[in-house]
Amino acid sequence: MTKITIDNRELEVPAGTTVLGAARQLGIEIPSLCYREGCDASASCLVCVVKINGNARLAPACATAVEEGMMIESETAEVHAARRTALELLLSDHLGDCLAPCFFSCPAEMDIPVMLRQIAAGDLRGAIATVKRDIALPAVLGRICPAPCEKACRRRELDGAVAICLLKRFVADVDLATAEPYLPVCETASGRKVAILGGGPTGLAAAYYLARAGYACTILDENAELGGRLLRETTPEELPREVLAAEIAQIARLGMEVQLNRKINAAAFNDLCGRFDAVLIAAGHAAREQADAFGVAATTKGIHVEHGIFRTDRPKVFAAGTAVRGKSMVVRSAADGKEAAAAIDQFLRGATVTGQIRPFTTKIGRMEGEELLRFAEGAAPDTREEPTGGLAEGYVPDEAASQAVRCLHCDCRGLHACKLRKYSAIYGADPKRFKGHRRAFVQDAQHAEVLFEPGKCIDCGLCIQIAAKAGEEIGLTFVGRGFDVRVAVPLDRHLGEALQKVAAECVAACPTAALAWKASRGVDLAD
Ligand code: SF4
Ligand code: SF4
Ligand code: SF4
Known part of the structure; x- marks a missing residue:
């Protein structure tokens, strides 16, 4: 047995174990794209680098065997920066839309x-x-x-x-x-209360997403009915009032309190701040004129908030929609309501308030x-x-x-399983950092079930190894040299002929969606 230390945790592993394998025994996730159990390590992606015994040069964990007394660091800023750079180099030549x-x-x-x-x-x-x-x-x-x-x-x-x-x-x-x-499943009631000033698209959307997250919402509106700018800025021909009423009723079914004809002055606002755990100002552009009364800073455009977080300079008071932006599309106001709800949820859970987290994506353009x-x-x-x-x-x-069915399905079929996307998000890789000239996007659909998108291939060679081990007659190979090396079907044959036995294994092993099921990416974005 060999005694080693990974991130200050000691363990003994059989001689010959790789650093990657040893880390996995400790439950430490060292990222890796090109390594797969049962395949030869190519150490080509260099995303799994670690620092060993304080050496200046980082080493790939997948291709380094443990040695007695080895001190391994996997979670330092230096290691993270190197992994980020390795991912950015892979992304520099990567051609795909994670999201449409x-x-x-x-x-x-x-x-x-x-x-x-x-x-x-x-x-x-x-x-x-x-x-x-x-x-x-x-x-x-x-x-x-x-x-x-x-x-x-x-x-x-x-x-x-x-x-x-x-x-x-x-x-x-x-x-x-x-x-x-349809009614969404709501989180268990948290016992926390949020007051929402304004029952227009921002306030209604915020109430919907806060109720989903388990908060008790009270909407206060100075008008005799809910709707705000939806009533003021549209005609009944454009927006039939029964449609608006039906959709508001759906939001109300999540269980919020509504107080109409409630004008909120300075004293009433202070009272809300005392009684509620958070307050959201979503009362439209006119709310800007009340900024002083609400005790929040404002610019000429609207109430001042931290970008993307919707937090004003008054504790536990948030603002969103046209109260902040001035004029904007209704869908922007509704999106603000959802995003402000996410920020308020983080605030009330005691988490770092980051606002809605933007998903990682690469873009074809x-x-x-x-x-x-x-x-x-x-x-x-x-x-x-x-x-x-x-x-x-x-x-x-x-x-x-x-x-x-006219949709071209521009989003990536391998979104959920893609390790390149997963680790790029974790390590904050910037897909544009080393971006150069882009190639044409190509899809090879000649296999009955598998789609091959060479622009998404990172040349890990796993599919080549798997096909060779399985004795595929045609299989896959690398062609070209240097930067132009790429995976291809040899002898001018096509993918349907190349992968007859192990298409499923190759799709499962592919660390990106270069090889993916044609029918996949069906339903869910909940990642
Ligand atoms: S292969 Fe991965 S990184 Fe590339 S487009 Fe698909 S999900 Fe995004
Ligand atoms: S074709 Fe479909 S996936 Fe592509 S941009 Fe249009 S709606 Fe979106
Ligand atoms: S297509 Fe093959 S070589 Fe390319 S990333 Fe997928 S498994 Fe690796």
Whole structure:
């Protein structure tokens, strides 16, 4: 047995054990991409580096055997920086969209392609759950949102953007028409209380997500009914009032208290701050004029808050929406409500208040011409159609399904399993740090079940080893040299011929989604 120390913890392991293996015995997760049990270590990704015996040069944990008395450091700033750089070098040549372009253009960051796949599959209950994870008022926004997501839709360049906004509305309308519209599962009541000033899109969204997180919410509004700018800035033709009322009723079903005709002056505000655990000012642009009365700082635009956190300079008081921004899209106000709820939740749990954590992603960027045509190859050929009954009627189920299948599924099929993305997020890797000229994006769909996207390959060689060990007749190989080395099927054969026995093992071993199931990435973004 060999005695070693990892991060000040001693253990004995059999001679010949690697540092990576020893760390795993201690439950210490050293990241690794190119190593796999049963395969030869290539030590090519260098994400698993550690510091050994204080040596200046870091060593790959996957290819270093333990020695008696070895002192290993895995969690120092120096080691983390080296891992981050190794990841950034891999990302410099990485070509893929973890999340679709439409995701980043939706202020509420809704998982649009997942919703579209659920509509196409007829899973409307799943679709409303996807929608409401990020948008509390989808039937409302489905009627009045200018759909910035559609401006970023990759299919727009081809034959018209996917009808994202109308499809979201379809999902919400169908849900509201059911006997038991969707209600999320709420966390156990925390016993903490939040006062929300203003029952417009920001306040309503905040109440919805705070109630989901287990807080008792009280909405106070100076008007005789809830809705705020949704009532002031839209006509009943644009936004039928019964739709607004139905969606507010859904939020109220989560169990909040509503106080209407409540004008809040300085004394009343101080009282709220005393009685509630947190207060959110979401009373629209007019709230800026009350900043002095509320005891919070303001700029000419609105109440001053910390960026992304929505915290004012008064303890436990937050502000969001047009109270902070001045004018903005309604979907921006609703997104603010959700994000402020996330920040208030962190504050009330005693956690560091970071606001909503942005998911890690790499981006391909704009596609056009031949590249876009190749990317869209095999996609449903239908063009964008408006509802036959007119916009006021919206889509009927058949129309919705045929519009939903127009999505090109730009998001990555391996999002949840991808180790490159996981560790890039953990180590804060910047995908643009070493970014150079980008190649054309290519998909190889010649295998019946497996999709190969060479731009996502990190040349770990695991699939080559697995195919060779299994005796695949054609298998895979490296071609090219130096920076141009890449994995390919030899002898001008195709992937379907190359992976006949061990396609599943290769997909499971691939540390990215370079090899992924065609049908995967079905449902969930909850990572
Ligand atoms: S392979 Fe990983 S890093 Fe690359 S696009 Fe897919 S999820 Fe993102
Ligand atoms: S084609 Fe689909 S996934 Fe791609 S941007 Fe458009 S809606 Fe989003
Ligand atoms: S395709 Fe093969 S070589 Fe490329 S990352 Fe996946 S397993 Fe490694």
